[in-house]
Every structure is written in structure tokens, then in C-alpha cells.
Amino acid sequence: MKMINIENLLRENIKRLKPYSSARDEYSGKIGIFLDANENSFGSIPAGDLNRYPDPHQNEIKKKLSKIKNVNIKNIFIGNGSDEAIDLLMRAFCAPGKESILIMPPTYGMYKVAADINDVNVIEVPLTSEFKIKTDEVINNITSNTKLIFICSPNNPSGNLLDRNSIRTILKSFNGLVVIDEAYIDFAPEESWISELESFNNIVVLQTFSKAWGLANIRVGIAYGNEEIISVMNKIKYPYNVNGVSQQIIIDALESESKKNEVVNKIIYQRDKLADALSTLDIIENIYSTDANFILAKVNDANRVYDYLLENRIIVRNRSNIINCEECLRFTVGTEEENNKLIEILSKYGE
Numbered sequence: 001m002k003m004i005n006i007e008n009l010l011r012e013n014i015k016r017l018k019p020y021s022s023a024r025d026e027y028s029g030k031i032g033i034f035l036d037a038n039e040n041s042f043g044s045i046p047a048g049d050l051n052r053y054p055d056p057h058q059n060e061i062k063k064k065l066s067k068i069k070n071v072n073i074k075n076i077f078i079g080n081g082s083d084e085a086i087d088l089l090m091r092a093f094c095a096p097g098k099e100s101i102l103i104m105p106p107t108y109g110m111y112k113v114a115a116d117i118n119d120v121n122v123i124e125v126p127l128t129s130e131f132k133i134k135t136d137e138v139i140n141n142i143t144s145n146t147k148l149i150f151i152c153s154p155n156n157p158s159g160n161l162l163d164r165n166s167i168r169t170i171l172k173s174f175n176g177l178v179v180i181d182e183a184y185i186d187f188a189p190e191e192s193w194i195s196e197l198e199s200f201n202n203i204v205v206l207q208t209f210s211k212a213w214g215l216a217n218i219r220v221g222i223a224y225g226n227e228e229i230i231s232v233m234n235k236i237k238y239p240y241n242v243n244g245v246s247q248q249i250i251i252d253a254l255e256s257e258s259k260k261n262e263v264v265n266k267i268i269y270q271r272d273k274l275a276d277a278l279s280t281l282d283i284i285e286n287i288y289s290t291d292a293n294f295i296l297a298k299v300n301d302a303n304r305v306y307d308y309l310l311e312n313r314i315i316v317r318n319r320s321n322i323i324n325c326e327e328c329l330r331f332t333v334g335t336e337e338e339n340n341k342l343i344e345i346l347s348k349y350g351e
């Protein structure tokens with residue numbers, strides 16, 4: 001097992017931090033007359049029993065996830081979307097104005113935005129034109145101030161899984177944290193890096209309820225990692241970071257894993273059909289292979305095709321101004337009807 005010293009990686013102020021202790025931290029029992037948190041004892045004004053603060057530790061969710069994923073509760077962080085986990089990792093480990101993260105564009109935009117907000121430097125080592133990791137270049141660009149490396153696999157916006165051996169090499173050579181964002185892992189034919197938590201104490205795996213589970217609206221994301229990392233994230237999060245309505249929906253949803261898997265299979269079927277249909281169109285110059293619920297395609301005059309689709313009330317993501325995605329549009333897989341409509345409209349382009 002690879003062991004790095006996590007305590008040493010932390011920002012000094014975080015090492016010293018004494019966290020806020022909420023009313024529900026000081027008494028966590030469920031039975032009694034609760035006169036400790038200045039809640040409204042008469043109930044919530046709208047119907048729905050919303051007057052009490054939610055569980056700050058999201059224990060019910062963690063217990064269920066722990067069984068499903070075969071991970072100890074102490075290795076699970078639940079956040080207000082994975083975006084919260086990204087921000088917390090930055091705030092815990094990267095000293096503003098001094099330390100850095102490393103990212104591999106084209107990739108998810110939030111890593112750089114969260115770094116910019118926290119005044120953390122961003123080292124960019126772009127993927128190759130085939131969206132593969134430049135492993136040696138990544139390792140050569142790490143400095144003594146680099147704390148986090150973000151790897152998005154399957155990668156957004158390209159859609160492909162990144163090479164396991166490259167990721168393993170980075171994990172072995174880097175003495176900071178490697179954050180593997182698996183927002184799209186349910187759509188991919190590979191297993192999660194969660195299975196490697198025992199082998200490397202410097203992995204953090206991000207997953208989310210926003211994609212395969214269809215729960216983007218209620219903002220729940222997950223980070224899996226070493227106990228020390230997870231406990232720091234819990235220490236610095238807002239005390240009640242995931243609201244109780246969202247928690248209850250997740251607790252119920254976790255009873256329906258098989259339904260999630262069925263829907264994922266439908267999406268994969270539609271994705272492959274959509275890729276085939278797109279590839280028959282003259283304006284499509286290349287379809288990149290995807291392991292996610294979207295397709296990146298190189299298009300003849302992406303900006304014009306994008307505007308043409310908008311005129312027809314079809315909204316896709318124009319990625320043509322980002323590195324290695326010149327003339328590319330990103331298509332989220334829709335329902336069968338939506339995909340058929342997309343193909344019908346695209347096939348009339350230029351008529």
C-alpha cells in the first residue's frame with residue numbers, strides 16, 4: 001500500500017481548525033423534547049415537517065452506500081453536489097496565492113473555476129489530441145507546491161475513460177492527492193477506482209447522483225477516500241450542507257439501484273444508436289468514442305450548426321473554442337424521440 005502523509009499536506013489553518021459544533025453534534029439522539037436548536041417547535045409554515053435541522057452527517061445515506069459500494073462509512077463524504085467536494089479539497093489542501101493544482105484540459109470546467117476562486121494556481125497539461133494522458137509530462141510538471149491532480153474519467157467533454165496504467169503511474173509518483181472524478185462511471189465498461197482505496201491513501205474518488213441517478217436537481221455528490229481526508233472534509237463543510245429533503249430522496253433512491261441500472265442500459269443503447277446515426281451525416285467529421293452519456297463530435301462549422309440547432313430549439317453544448325475540441329459539439333443523449341428529432345433536424349441542415 002502507498003502511504004503519503006496527509007496531515008503534512010494540509011494548510012496550516014486547517015490543521016489548527018477547531019470545527020463548529022452543531023446542536024445535533026452535541027446531542028444526536030432521536031427521542032425527546034428538542035429545545036436546543038432554536039427551531040420552530042410549532043412546525044413548518046408550509047406542509048411537510050421541515051422545521052428540524054437535518055442530520056449533519058448524512059448517516060442513513062452513508063450506511064446504505066457503505067453496503068452497496070463495500071466501503072467503510074468513514075471513507076464516505078456526502079456533499080452539496082460533487083462541486084462542493086471539489087471546493088472543499090481545494091480549501092483544505094491548497095494555500096491561496098502559493099500552491100497549485102494540476103488539470104488536463106479539455107476537462108470539467110469547475111476544477112479551474114474553484115481554483116481561481118480560491119486563488120490557487122492551475123498547472124495545465126493538456127490531454128493529447130486523442131484525449132489521452134501525457135503521463136510523463138504530467139509527472140514532470142508537478143512541483144513541490146502541487147497538492148491536487150484532477151483526473152476526470154470518463155472525461156468531460158471528450159467522453160472517454162482515461163488509461164488505468166497512466167493513472168496508476170501518477171498515483172505512484174505523486175505525493176499529493178489524485179482526485180478521480182467519476183461522474184459518468186455508471187455508463188462506462190470499467191470498474192470504479194473505489195476498489196483501489198485500500199492500495200493508495202492518496203486517491204479521492206468523486207461520484208454524483210446528478211447523472212445516472214437522474215437527481216441533478218437535488219444536489220448530492222459523494223467523495224470516497226482515506227479516513228483522514230474524509231474527516232477533514234467533514235470538519236470544514238457547512239454543518240448542514242445537504243438538506244433533509246434531498247437526504248430523504250437519496251435514502252429512498254438507494255432502494256432502487258436496479259432501476260438505475262436499467263435506465264443506464266437504456267441510455268447506453270440510445271447513445272450507441274445516436275452515435276451511429278450521427279456518423280451517417282455529411283456534416284459530422286468525427287465521432288469520438290464515448291464511455292459516458294454524451295457524445296463529442298467534430299462538425300463542419302460547429303458555430304453555424306450550433307446556431308442552426310438553437311433556431312430549431314435544440315440546445316447542445318458548443319465546445320469549439322476549447323483546446324483539442326476545435327469544431328466540436330457535445331450532444332447529451334436524449335430519449336429516443338429527442339434523438340430522432342435531433343437527427344431529423346441535422347439531416348435537413350443546409351437544405
Ligand SMILES: *Cc1c(COP(=O)(O)O)cnc(C)c1O
Nearest residue numbers: 081082083108156183208210221
Ligand atoms: C456533471 C458533472 C459533475 C456533477 O457535479 P454535481 O455537482 O454533482 O452535480 C461532476 N463532475 C463532472 C466531470 C461532471 O460532468
